[in-house]
Amino acid sequence: MASHRRPKSPSRARISVLTAAAATAVAVSAQSAQAAPKPTTAQLQAQLQQLNTESDQAIQKFDAAQAKLKTQQAAVNTLQDQIARSQSTVNSRLDALGEVASQQYASGAVDSTVQLLLSSTPDEYLAQASSLGQITDNQASEIKSLQAEQGKLDAEKAQAEQTLQQIQATNQQLAANKAEVQKKIAQTQALLDSMTAAQKAALAKSTGSGAASRDTGSTSRPNLGSAKPGSSIEAAAFAAAQTRLGMPYVWGATGPTSFDCSGLVQWSYAQAGYSIGRSTYDQINYGTPVASVSDLQVGDLIFFNGNSHVGIYAGNGMVLHAPHTGTVVKYEQLSYIGSIYAMRHI
Structure with a gap:
């Protein structure tokens, strides 16, 4: 005659493990179901x-x-x-x-x-x-x-x-x-x-510079106010830089039809008959310091982000520079570029 035994009940420990595993699976499923939060602009x-x-x-x-x-x-x-x-x-x-x-x-x-x-x-x-x-x-x-x-x-x-x-x-x-x-x-x-198209548009709008696309940037002359160049050399260098508006940024390039940031500065000052170093690390040693933004004159050099970037002051809080890969030589507001590291009057 066959023996009929009652199945053993699962232990408390096993029930706890199963319950925890089920809870974890539910949590993972819930997390997977939710899309990762999109980064803000x-x-x-x-x-x-x-x-x-x-x-x-x-x-x-x-x-x-x-x-x-x-x-x-x-x-x-x-x-x-x-x-x-x-x-x-x-x-x-x-x-x-x-x-x-x-x-x-x-x-x-x-x-x-x-x-x-x-x-x-x-x-x-x-x-x-x-x-x-x-x-x-x-x-x-x-x-x-x-x-x-x-x-x-x-x-x-x-x-x-x-x-x-x-x-x-x-x-x-x-x-x-x-x-x-x-x-x-x-x-x-x-x-x-x-990025989505909406994110790129939002980013471009927030910076005012088209930083998220290969745009032509602000190559038309903005309101530069009434600031004057600090010297005849700076006047000539700034005038030369203005003729390069719209030229593409190419890292390592020194002109005359493509530039990186320090290459544009070197080329512009060379047109004014002034020899300046090739890199920002050299260029920051030329001229004299400018104490504050309010003391800036057209043609002064402004160094940003720990001396890794340089532009030429254009007046009214604007800088003329070669920004980065994917953009062109253009005007931008000081606040869009980064933290100011140093300012020099040539």
């Missing part, structure tokens, strides 16, 4: 501002390395020219001295060891020649002079080699900076692509 603006600042920082490092590389290449070119001239001089004087030594050897006036001089390197030639006892006073003087010339040549070669090594290191830094710039720009574009 202010939050989107803050994210874009942060990404643009980080991009500016990477770009200015790239610009500084690029300028350093240009300087190093010019230096090594100069050294190589000097080396070629020095080598030519040494070779000519060695040939002349060797000819005299050959003639003396043929006449039996010089020890046979002079024959070694005719087939050795310049260094060996001079070292051996200086030890010979049967050379004339004129030859001794010439050898001493040649040794000094050879020493100068060796120093130039060593300096050129050091500069070439510096160029290699700078090129590596340049590549790293370039990769960082591209990474930041990709992050910025990803954020823009994630």
Whole structure:
């Protein structure tokens, strides 16, 4: 006869676990059913501002390395020219001295060891020649002079080699900076692509600059008030910058048809006959400080966000600058760009 047993009741512990698991599943389902809250326009603006600042920082490092590389290449070119001239001089004087030594050897006036001089390197030639006892006073003087010339040549070669090594290191830094710039720009574009059309419109309206799209910006002349340039150089630089309105922002570019922020400043001041550094980190060292916004004059340089961005003061609280990737050279209000780091009067 079959045994009929009553099933065991689940333990309290098991009931508690099952209940907790069910509650968790319900909570997860409820959370999944609710869409993640959309970021506010202010939050989107803050994210874009942060990404643009980080991009500016990477770009200015790239610009500084690029300028350093240009300087190093010019230096090594100069050294190589000097080396070629020095080598030519040494070779000519060695040939002349060797000819005299050959003639003396043929006449039996010089020890046979002079024959070694005719087939050795310049260094060996001079070292051996200086030890010979049967050379004339004129030859001794010439050898001493040649040794000094050879020493100068060796120093130039060593300096050129050091500069070439510096160029290699700078090129590596340049590549790293370039990769960082591209990474930041990709992050910025990803954020823009994630926005809805309504969010982009709201963001553009809140900034007044079209920061969320590849727009033409404010390229028409706004009300700049009655402020005057601080100097003739600033007047000429500002006038030059105005001719670049609408030109595209391209990081690393210095004109004449595309610019990054410091590239626009460098180009504009060059048109005024004034040489200024390539990066914001250089440019902030030119001119004299401006104490307050109320003291700004047209043409003054304004540095933003920890000296990662620069623009030219246009008057009435407006700045003319090359903002960031996806925009063009245009006017914007000071408050739209970021926190002011420093102001300089050129």
